[in-house]
Amino acid sequence: MSKTELIKKAYEIAKEQYAALGVDTDAVLKKMSELAISLHCWQTDDVGGFETPDATLSGGGIQATGNYPGKAKSIADVRADLEKVLALLPGKQRLNLHAIYGDFQGELVDRDQIQVKHFQSWIDWCKSQGIGMDFNASCFSHPKAADGFTLASKNEENRKFWVEHVARCRAIAAEMGKQLGTPCVHNTWIPDGSKDVPVDRNGYRKILMKSLDEAMAVDYPKEYMKDAVESKVFGIGAEAMTVGSHEFYMGYAMKNNKMICLDNGHFHPTEVVGDKISSCLLYVDEVLLHVTRPIRWDSDHVVTLNEEIQLIASEIVRNDFMSRVKVGLDFFDASINRIGAYVVGTRAAQKAFLIAMLEPTKSLIELEEAGQNFERLAMLEELKTMPFAAVWDYYCLQENVPVGIDYIAEIQQYEKDVLSKR
Numbered sequence: 001m002s003k004t005e006l007i008k009k010a011y012e013i014a015k016e017q018y019a020a021l022g023v024d025t026d027a028v029l030k031k032m033s034e035l036a037i038s039l040h041c042w043q044t045d046d047v048g049g050f051e052t053p054d055a056t057l058s059g060g061g062i063q064a065t066g067n068y069p070g071k072a073k074s075i076a077d078v079r080a081d082l083e084k085v086l087a088l089l090p091g092k093q094r095l096n097l098h099a100i101y102g103d104f105q106g107e108l109v110d111r112d113q114i115q116v117k118h119f120q121s122w123i124d125w126c127k128s129q130g131i132g133m134d135f136n137a138s139c140f141s142h143p144k145a146a147d148g149f150t151l152a153s154k155n156e157e158n159r160k161f162w163v164e165h166v167a168r169c170r171a172i173a174a175e176m177g178k179q180l181g182t183p184c185v186h187n188t189w190i191p192d193g194s195k196d197v198p199v200d201r202n203g204y205r206k207i208l209m210k211s212l213d214e215a216m217a218v219d220y221p222k223e224y225m226k227d228a229v230e231s232k233v234f235g236i237g238a239e240a241m242t243v244g245s246h247e248f249y250m251g252y253a254m255k256n257n258k259m260i261c262l263d264n265g266h267f268h269p270t271e272v273v274g275d276k277i278s279s280c281l282l283y284v285d286e287v288l289l290h291v292t293r294p295i296r297w298d299s300d301h302v303v304t305l306n307e308e309i310q311l312i313a314s315e316i317v318r319n320d321f322m323s324r325v326k327v328g329l330d331f332f333d334a335s336i337n338r339i340g341a342y343v344v345g346t347r348a349a350q351k352a353f354l355i356a357m358l359e360p361t362k363s364l365i366e367l368e369e370a371g372q373n374f375e376r377l378a379m380l381e382e383l384k385t386m387p388f389a390a391v392w393d394y395y396c397l398q399e400n401v402p403v404g405i406d407y408i409a410e411i412q413q414y415e416k417d418v419l420s421k422r
């Protein structure tokens with residue numbers, strides 16, 4: 001039997017097993033098209049960007065560790081790598097770009113001077129790939145952020161600089177959304193915080209609120225761009241206090257009708273983002289996710305199919321929140337093949353959604369409401385070993401991308417042909 005025939009046969013058997021639980025696998029595969037995962041450009045080059053030829057990540061309390069060969073050194077490299085990644089992924093993707101990745105053509109353009117023209121080639125590239133675009137102000141790796149403060153700075157010159165940067169990024173995001181015909185989510189994350197115990201927490205938070213109000217003073221149509229704000233519990237060098245805490249941004253998002261960005265590396269280790277989505281969506285219209293894998297801290301390891309991502313996906317699917325939650329990735333592992341990192345991480349997130357869609361949720365809720373908690377536990381446990389892999393393989397086959405481990409060889413070949421020559 002050929003490999004294709006085996007995959008089809010396994011799918012037919014799995015289909016019957018899921019049908020016995022009342023789950024229609026064909027309908028699930030159609031539903032997977034509702035999921036678009038925004039690929040963060042910054043895994044290609046360890047969050048360096050291209051403002052200067054030797055730009056690297058500095059400050060901001062985040063770190064990419066490792067020195068695996070093949071890092072992207074130019075915009076052309078980033079695009080080539082992302083094209084390879086896109087070719088190895090089933091389903092829909094978007095591009096999530098940081099402002100430091102502008103196409104500056106060798107010109108030194110400071111963050112308060114960026115314009116749409118510096119991102120036009122990215123918009124054109126996305127159009128050529130048939131994908132939408134999301135965007136981020138870059139409030140780190142800059143002399144004006146060296147003291148650890150940007151939008152919450154008490155230095156008025158610096159504060160105004162960052163307000164201008166975010167305001168320009170929002171205008172650029174609106175143009176991206178307009179040209180691509182799909183709303184661009186502009187996410188604001190700032191590293192501002194204090195290494196040691198500060199006295200004026202309130203003062204910094206008031207400044208941040210004022211700066212956000214100024215940077216977001218212009219309203220853009222929601223079909224062009226949507227604002228998201230991203231909280232964090234702590235960063236390296238900002239261990240004692242982060243100005244943009246969860247309470248701060250949850251309040252800001254609710255009051256100003258913004259999206260809240262939940263990065264699952266940005267909370268205390270026993271908090272789970274999967275438990276936060278249903279609460280947030282009672283009070284804000286939409287949530288942006290930054291899906292990552294924190295190991296002991298916000299380490300931004302490549303996403304794997306673990307309980308944390310499963311709960312996130314299950315909560316979204318169970319509650320029919322697919323249209324209200326935008327899914328972005330946010331990891332940067334410089335210690336392994338970076339194309340491999342994308343493919344493993346994105347596929348893991350997609351698998352979590354597929355598993356969530358294969359759940360007989362209604363029956364589980366019936367057990368729960370009848371107080372049959374042993375039966376609920378047993379069902380949840382047995383579902384873990386249902387043949388979802390056969391459905392996943394068939395999905396990849398349908399989507400014309402490598403099935404199972406076949407993408408490993410393709411990435412090894414790309415490393416040999418392209419990455420090793422950089």
Ligand SMILES: C[C@H](O)[C@H](O)[C@@H](O)C(=O)CO
Pocket residue numbers: 042047062136189230232263290298330
């Ligand atoms: C580079 C990203 O914008 C950054 O990772 C941010 O989203 C974050 O999560 C910081 O910890």
Ligand SMILES: [Mn+2]
Pocket residue numbers: 189230263290330
């Ligand atoms: Mn993030």
